[in-house]
Amino acid sequence: MQETILGHDVENLEPENENLSSETEESAAGPRRPKRVNQPVEKRTRKRKVNKDKWKCNTHKAAVQSGAEHFSKSGKFIPAKAVQPSCGTSCRFKCSSRVTEEERRRVHSRYWKIYGQQGKWNWHARHVKTFDKKSNNEKETRRKCSRHYFFTIKGKEVKVCQTMYLSTLDISDGSVITSYKKIGPDGALSPDKRGQFKTRRPRQISEHLKDSVREHISMFPRVEAHYIRSTTNREYLDPTLNIKKMHSMYLEWVVEQ
Numbered sequence: 571m572q573e574t575i576l577g578h579d580v581e582n583l584e585p586e587n588e589n590l591s592s593e594t595e596e597s598a599a600g601p602r603r604p605k606r607v608n609q610p611v612e613k614r615t616r617k618r619k620v621n622k623d624k625w626k627c628n629t630h631k632a633a634v635q636s637g638a639e640h641f642s643k644s645g646k647f648i649p650a651k652a653v654q655p656s657c658g659t660s661c662r663f664k665c666s667s668r669v670t671e672e673e674r675r676r677v678h679s680r681y682w683k684i685y686g687q688q689g690k691w692n693w694h695a696r697h698v699k700t701f702d703k704k705s706n707n708e709k710e711t712r713r714k715c716s717r718h719y720f721f722t723i724k725g726k727e728v729k730v731c732q733t734m735y736l737s738t739l740d741i742s743d744g745s746v747i748t749s750y751k752k753i754g755p756d757g758a759l760s761p762d763k764r765g766q767f768k769t770r771r772p773r774q775i776s777e778h779l780k781d782s783v784r785e786h787i788s789m790f791p792r793v794e795a796h797y798i799r800s801t802t803n804r805e806y807l808d809p810t811l812n813i814k815k816m817h818s819m820y821l822e823w824v825v826e827q
């Protein structure tokens with residue numbers, strides 16, 4: 571009769587966890603067991619993943635850039651961009667006879683597929699040409715150069731009037747003028763510098779102030795999450811605390827420093 575320990579068959583008794591018994595590995599005469607591989611440990615967190623595409627500022631920007639309907643920052647509803655009525659039959663350039671409605675829709679769609687303001691300015695730089703006016707008798711307030719507008723249709727430049735150009739793209743004259751202001755003497759567009767000026771950024775908080783706040787927060791006692799300890803490493807502050815209380819305590823602490 572074979573000796574048994576706690577009901578186990580001794581001869582067939584295996585270490586509980588083969589991977590952890592490194593000594594057995596060294597002394598074993600047979601083929602070496604595979605070495606323990608350190609599996610990458612998945613970060614224990616319940617914190618939600620950051621999805622910048624869903625940030626309000628980015629969805630707003632994407633809607634503006636693609637001409638989709640959206641609400642302006644002041645809450646006004648802005649309908650989607652669409653081809654507007656053309657210059658009609660009275661136009662001296664006779665645009666309607668040279669550009670069909672279908673071609674207008676294609677031009678419109680191509681323009682609004684350009685992502686980023688820089689690309690749109692480039693479009694205007696390619697499709698709007700300025701010429702110096704020959705006559706010097708114009709009043710000072712009048713434009714000193716005239717603009718000629720074009721669409722590229724089937725690989726050819728087709729001249730259109732300003733109304734046709736703007737109504738097809740459903741834009742104001744503003745972006746065309748801006749693109750012209752951006753063109754340097756060498757004919758190249760200067761890069762889009764919007765949103766890069768620190769003075770326009772609201773509430774710039776100095777690193778020194780942030781460090782001071784972090785130091786104060788680190789002084790509060792923290793506890794591990796009780797029920798969800800197995801799924802997270804996050805630590806929690808006393809539930810009776812809130813931002814307002816912590817802020818007033820911080821102000822007192824700063825005065826004491």
Ligand SMILES: [Zn+2]
Binds near residue numbers: 657665666730
């Ligand atoms: Zn026209």
